[in-house]
Amino acid sequence: MLGRILLVGRLAVRDLRRRRIEAALLLLAIMAATTTLTLALVLRDAASDPYQSTRAATHGPDVVAGVYQPAKLSGLEELAGAAGVIDHSGPYPVAPAKLQASGRTSDVQVVGRDAAPASVDQPELIQGSWVRDGGVVVEAAFANALHVRVGDPVTLDSRSFEVVGVAVTAAMPPYPGASCIVAIGCVNGAITDEVPPGLLHNPGLVWLTQADVRSLTTDSLSYVMNLKLADPAEAQAFVANHGEHGGATPMQPWENILEDATELARDSQILLLIGAWLLGLLAVAGLSVLVGGRMADQTRRVGLLKAVGGTPSLVAAVLLAEYVLVAIVAAAAGLAVGSLAAPLLAESSAGLIGSAGTPSMTMSTVGLVTAVALGVAVVATVVPAVRAARSSTVNALADSPRPPRRIGWLIAISARLPVPLLLALRVAARRPRRVVLGVVSIAITVSGIFVVLVLNAFLTTQPLAGGYADAQVEVLRQVLLVWIVILLSLAAVNAIVITWATVLDNRHSSALARALGATPRDVSTALAAAQVLPALVGAVVGVFPGGFALFAAINAITGGDSDRATLPSLWQLLAVVLATVLVVAALTAVPARLGGRRPVTETL
Amino acid sequence: MQQEVVLAMLAKEPSHGYQLRARLRDALGPLGDAMNAGQVYVTLARLEKAGLLAVEKSADDADRSDRKVYALTPDGQQRVAEWIAEVGWPRPDLAEFHLKLIAAAWAGLADPLTIVDTQRRELLRRLRDAQRAAMAEPKRSDAALLLEGIVLRLQADLRWLEACEKNWTHRRSGS
Amino acid sequence: MSNAADMPVLRARGLRKEYGKGEGLVRAVDGVDLDIGAGETVAVMGPSGCGKSTLLHLLGGLDRPSGGEVSLNGHRIDDIGEKALARLRRTAVGFVFQSFHLMEELTAVENVELSALLAGRSPRAARRRAEDLLEQVGLADRARFLPSALSGGQRQRVAVARALSNEPLVVFADEPTGNLDSAATMDVLQLFEGLHESGQTLVVVTHDARIAATADRMISMRDGALIDETRLTGGTTGQLGALIGLED
Numbered sequence A: 001m002l003g004r005i006l007l008v009g010r011l012a013v014r015d016l017r018r019r020r021i022e023a024a025l026l027l028l029a030i031m032a033a034t035t036t037l038t039l040a041l042v043l044r045d046a047a048s049d050p051y052q053s054t055r056a057a058t059h060g061p062d063v064v065a066g067v068y069q070p071a072k073l074s075g076l077e078e079l080a081g082a083a084g085v086i087d088h089s090g091p092y093p094v095a096p097a098k099l100q101a102s103g104r105t106s107d108v109q110v111v112g113r114d115a116a117p118a119s120v121d122q123p124e125l126i127q128g129s130w131v132r133d134g135g136v137v138v139e140a141a142f143a144n145a146l147h148v149r150v151g152d153p154v155t156l157d158s159r160s161f162e163v164v165g166v167a168v169t170a171a172m173p174p175y176p177g178a179s180c181i182v183a184i185g186c187v188n189g190a191i192t193d194e195v196p197p198g199l200l201h202n203p204g205l206v207w208l209t210q211a212d213v214r215s216l217t218t219d220s221l222s223y224v225m226n227l228k229l230a231d232p233a234e235a236q237a238f239v240a241n242h243g244e245h246g247g248a249t250p251m252q253p254w255e256n257i258l259e260d261a262t263e264l265a266r267d268s269q270i271l272l273l274i275g276a277w278l279l280g281l282l283a284v285a286g287l288s289v290l291v292g293g294r295m296a297d298q299t300r301r302v303g304l305l306k307a308v309g310g311t312p313s314l315v316a317a318v319l320l321a322e323y324v325l326v327a328i329v330a331a332a333a334g335l336a337v338g339s340l341a342a343p344l345l346a347e348s349s350a351g352l353i354g355s356a357g358t359p360s361m362t363m364s365t366v367g368l369v370t371a372v373a374l375g376v377a378v379v380a381t382v383v384p385a386v387r388a389a390r391s392s393t394v395n396a397l398a399d400s401p402r403p404p405r406r407i408g409w410l411i412a413i414s415a416r417l418p419v420p421l422l423l424a425l426r427v428a429a430r431r432p433r434r435v436v437l438g439v440v441s442i443a444i445t446v447s448g449i450f451v452v453l454v455l456n457a458f459l460t461t462q463p464l465a466g467g468y469a470d471a472q473v474e475v476l477r478q479v480l481l482v483w484i485v486i487l488l489s490l491a492a493v494n495a496i497v498i499t500w501a502t503v504l505d506n507r508h509s510s511a512l513a514r515a516l517g518a519t520p521r522d523v524s525t526a527l528a529a530a531q532v533l534p535a536l537v538g539a540v541v542g543v544f545p546g547g548f549a550l551f552a553a554i555n556a557i558t559g560g561d562s563d564r565a566t567l568p569s570l571w572q573l574l575a576v577v578l579a580t581v582l583v584v585a586a587l588t589a590v591p592a593r594l595g596g597r598r599p600v601t602e603t604l
Numbered sequence B: 001m002q003q004e005v006v007l008a009m010l011a012k013e014p015s016h017g018y019q020l021r022a023r024l025r026d027a028l029g030p031l032g033d034a035m036n037a038g039q040v041y042v043t044l045a046r047l048e049k050a051g052l053l054a055v056e057k058s059a060d061d062a063d064r065s066d067r068k069v070y071a072l073t074p075d076g077q078q079r080v081a082e083w084i085a086e087v088g089w090p091r092p093d094l095a096e097f098h099l100k101l102i103a104a105a106w107a108g109l110a111d112p113l114t115i116v117d118t119q120r121r122e123l124l125r126r127l128r129d130a131q132r133a134a135m136a137e138p139k140r141s142d143a144a145l146l147l148e149g150i151v152l153r154l155q156a157d158l159r160w161l162e163a164c165e166k167n168w169t170h171r172r173s174g175s
Numbered sequence C: 001m002s003n004a005a006d007m008p009v010l011r012a013r014g015l016r017k018e019y020g021k022g023e024g025l026v027r028a029v030d031g032v033d034l035d036i037g038a039g040e041t042v043a044v045m046g047p048s049g050c051g052k053s054t055l056l057h058l059l060g061g062l063d064r065p066s067g068g069e070v071s072l073n074g075h076r077i078d079d080i081g082e083k084a085l086a087r088l089r090r091t092a093v094g095f096v097f098q099s100f101h102l103m104e105e106l107t108a109v110e111n112v113e114l115s116a117l118l119a120g121r122s123p124r125a126a127r128r129r130a131e132d133l134l135e136q137v138g139l140a141d142r143a144r145f146l147p148s149a150l151s152g153g154q155r156q157r158v159a160v161a162r163a164l165s166n167e168p169l170v171v172f173a174d175e176p177t178g179n180l181d182s183a184a185t186m187d188v189l190q191l192f193e194g195l196h197e198s199g200q201t202l203v204v205v206t207h208d209a210r211i212a213a214t215a216d217r218m219i220s221m222r223d224g225a226l227i228d229e230t231r232l233t234g235g236t237t238g239q240l241g242a243l244i245g246l247e248d
Helices: A002-018 A020-057 A070-080 A140-146 A210-216 A232-246 A254-307 A312-351 A363-390 A393-398 A408-414 A419-430 A432-461 A470-505 A507-515 A520-558 A570-597 B003-009 B017-034 B037-049 B074-085 B094-107 B112-136 B142-174 C052-059 C082-091 C108-118 C123-136 C152-164 C182-197 C209-214 C240-244
Strands: A063-067 A085-101 A104-113 A124-128 A135-139 A153-156 A159-168 A204-209 A222-229 A251-253 B053-056 B069-072 C010-019 C026-036 C041-045 C067-072 C093-096 C170-174 C201-206 C217-222 C225-231
Touching (some): A002 A020, A020 A470, A063 A070, A104 A140, A104 A210, A135 A140, A140 A204, A159 A210, A204 A210, A232 A251, A232 A254, A251 A254, A254 A312, A254 A520, A312 A363, A408 A419, A419 A507, A419 A520, A432 A520, A470 A507, A470 A520, A470 A570, A507 A570, A507 C082, A520 A570, A520 C082, B003 B017, B003 B037, B003 B074, B017 B037, B037 B053, B069 B074, B094 B112, B094 B142, B112 B142, B112 C209, B112 C225, B142 C182, B142 C209, C041 C052, C041 C182, C041 C209, C052 C170, C052 C201, C082 C093, C093 C152, C108 C123, C108 C152, C152 C170, C182 C209, C201 C209
Parallel strands (some): A135 A159, C041 C217, C093 C170, C170 C201
Antiparallel strands (some): A063 A222, A063 A251, A085 A222, A135 A204, B053 B069, C010 C026
C-alpha cells in the first residue's frame, strides 16, 4: 500500500517536473482565482461583523443623545430617567479642537471621560491605556489615518498631550464618518468651497479626562450621554418619541451608527465581489485552456500507464495527485496573498474591533477557498480519468494530441488574404474554443476597465453627490486600484497562456508553413495576429455591450443612480480598445516570435 | 524450363504448343521474353518420351510440331498432383558468396569490400531492371506479382550485402 | 545528365554541419562535394544516422550549414538571409517528407494549393493548379478528402503534388516511402519515374533500394561523408529472364 502511494506520488511529481512552465502557469491561474476569492470573502466578513463585536465589547449604547449648551443638561437628565432606559453613562463634556500630530493638523471632537470604566460605551483599547490627565486616547481609524501611535506627542489647541491609548467605540462611526456632537457644527466630505469659519471639517475623535477637556475651552462645551435601553430594538422608536418631542436633544439610535460605520465597507465589498466574479471568470477561461491542453496530452500518458499494467484507478490516482498537489499549493498561496492584501482595503473599518489591522480569516473562508481549488483539480482529473477507464489502451496510445478543427468557410476566406493573415485565420480556426476563451477573457477585462473608468470619473467629479469624504474616496480608489491590478495581471497571464498554448499547438504546422516557404516573420505575425484579432473583438465586445451591462448590473445591485455617472468619452473607449490590442500584441509577440524562429528541421 | 510446370499447364485441358507458350508468357510477363520458342517444345518432347504426355494428332496436316495437341497421360496427371503437394523451395546460394569473401580475404586474392561493392552494383542493376519492368506492368497482373517477388528478394539480398559490408569493414578496422 | 558537367542545378562544396561542442561534437555532414545536373534523379543512401537527412536539409535550404557552400542554379544559398531562404523554399524547391506532413484540417486540394498561396498566387490560380496536380498524381476524385480519410500512399501523393505546386527546380524527398507498404511504394516510385521522365530534378534520401535502383545515380553516405557513387547506366540489360533462372 505504501509502495503504491509512493509510486503514485513519484509519477505525479515527475510529470509536473516534465512540464514546469505549464505547471507554473496552472499554479498561477488557480492562485489568481483563490486570491480574489479570499479577498472577497474576507471583506464580506469585514463589512458586517466588526460593528457587532465592537458593540458587544464596549457595551455600546443603544441611543446617543447630546446637547449643545450646558443649560440644556437637564434635558439629558430627563432622558436618563425616561421609561425603557436601563442604564446610561455621561453626560460627558465635548469640545471642538485642532489636533496637531507629526506635522499634520486635523479638527477633532474631544470627549471628556472618567478614568474609571463606564457601564455604557467604555471604548475598547487596542493599544495602551485609558485616559489620564495629560494623556489622550485616539479613535483607532483616526489614529491610523494620522499615523499616530501610543507614546507620540500631540498638541490640542497648542497644549501638549501624550497619546496613551488607541481605542474603538460603537458610539460613533469610525473616522472619517464621525457624527457631529459639538455645538459649532461639522462638515463631512470633500470641500468644494471654503469651510465656513468655526465649523469642524472631517473631525476625528479623541478622549481626554473631563478636567483636561474643561481646561481646553469653557464656552463652547456640549454634552453627550450614552443610553442603554431595555430592548435595543426599540431604539428608533425611543428616538422618535423623545427627540421629536423635546426637539432640543439630538439623538442617534445605534442602527444609524451601524449604517454609517459600515457604509464604506459595504461599497468596497460590492465592488470587490463584482471584481471577484470577473476575476473568477477570467481564471476559469485561463484554466480551461491549460487544463484542456493538459487533458489531451494526458490521454496518451494514460494509454502508456495502462499499457505497462496500470489499472484505471492507478491512472486516476496519478492524475488526481498531480492536480491536488498544484491546487493545494495554489490555495495556500492564494489565502496568504489574499489575507495580506485585504487590510489594505479594509483600513476604513480600522475603527472597529476585529478589523483593526487584519480582517479576520475565518475557517469558512479557508475551507471555501481550498474547496474551490480542489474542485478545479477534481474536474480536471475526472474527464481524463473517465476517458481512461473507458478507452481501450490501444486507442489511447494512438490518440494524437487533439486533432485540429476544420472550419471550411474560414479556410476558404483566408485563401484570399495576405500570407500572415491567411496563416493567422487558419491558426485561429484550428482551435475555435480557445479563440472564444480569448475573446471572453479580453471582453471581461475591458468591461472591468470600463466600469473603473466610470467610477473613477464619478469619484473625481462628484464625490459629494456620492456622499463620500476625501478619505472614503481614497479607500474606494484603492479598492478600484487593487481590482484593476489583479484584473489586468490575470488577463495578461491568460493572454500569455493562450498564446503559449497556441504556439505549442502550432509548432508543427508553423514549421511546415516555413518549409513551404513562409518567412519566420509571416509565421510569428500569424501566431500573434491569431491572438490580436480575437483581442480586438473582445475589446469591442467588452465596451459594448459588456461594459454597459456590467455597469448597469453594479447599479442594480447597489441601487445607484446611473444618471449621475458620466460614461467614458468615445476617445477614451477608443483608447482602451487600442491599448488592449497593443498590449495583447506586445504580450504575444515574444512567444510568437520564439514560435516562429524555431529551426524548421528540429520540429519536422 | 521445369517439366512439372509444363505438365501442370496442360492439366485443365489438352492444348496446342503455341497455346501453352502464350499462357506461360501471360503469367511471366516480360520475364517470359527470355524464354525462346524451342525451349517449350524441347520440354514437351522430353515429357512425351517419358510417357507423361500423349499427342493427339489434329485432323489436318499432322506432322508439324506446332499443330500437335498435347494431353496428359494418367502418369502425367499423377506427377502433377505430386508436384502440387511438394513444399520444395529454391535455395538462395548464399554460402558460395560468403566463402568467396572469406577466401579472397584469406588468400589476399581481392579486397572483400570491393567484391561486396561490385556485387551490390550488380544486384542494384537487376533490381532496377525488375523495378522498371514491374512499373510497366498493369497493376495486379500475374506478371506484376511475380516481379514484386523478385524485387523483394533482391532487396533482401542487398540488405545482406549491407551486413557483409559492415562486418568486413569492422574486421578490417579491427585487425 | 549530359549537361550536369557544364551547369549543375545544385552544387555543394566542402559542406559541413556540426552539432554540439567539444567532446559532444557531432559532424552530421562532413565535407561533402556534390554536383547534381538538371533532370537528374539522385538517390542518397546510407545507414540511419549517417547524416543523409541533414545533407538534404542543407541542400534544400531548410537548415544552415556550419561551413562550405551550396549553390542552387548558380546562386549561393548558404549565406542568404531568412527571408531570401523562405523565398527560395517557395519558388525553387519542393519537399516531400517521410511522414507526409500534411495539415490535418485541410483537404487534399487545400494542402496542395497552400504552397502556391504562400508564394502569392491568386486563390483561383492556386486552386486550378492544385486540381491539375492532383489529377496528375491520380487523386482528382479525392481532392475534397481530409488527409485522415486517405491511405498512406495517397497522402504521400498529395505531398508530392504539393511539392510540385510552384514548379520547383529541385524536388527533395526524405525517405518518401519509409512509412508505406510495398504497393504504395510502387505508386510513389511510378510518380517519381514520371517526374524523372518530364525532366524534374529529384534528390531522394532513402533506405529503400527500390528507389535507389531507379535513380540515375546512387550516392552512398557514411558518417557524414560521401563514400561511393554508382551510376546505374540507362536501359535495361534485357536479361530479365536471368532473374528467375528461366534460361537454363
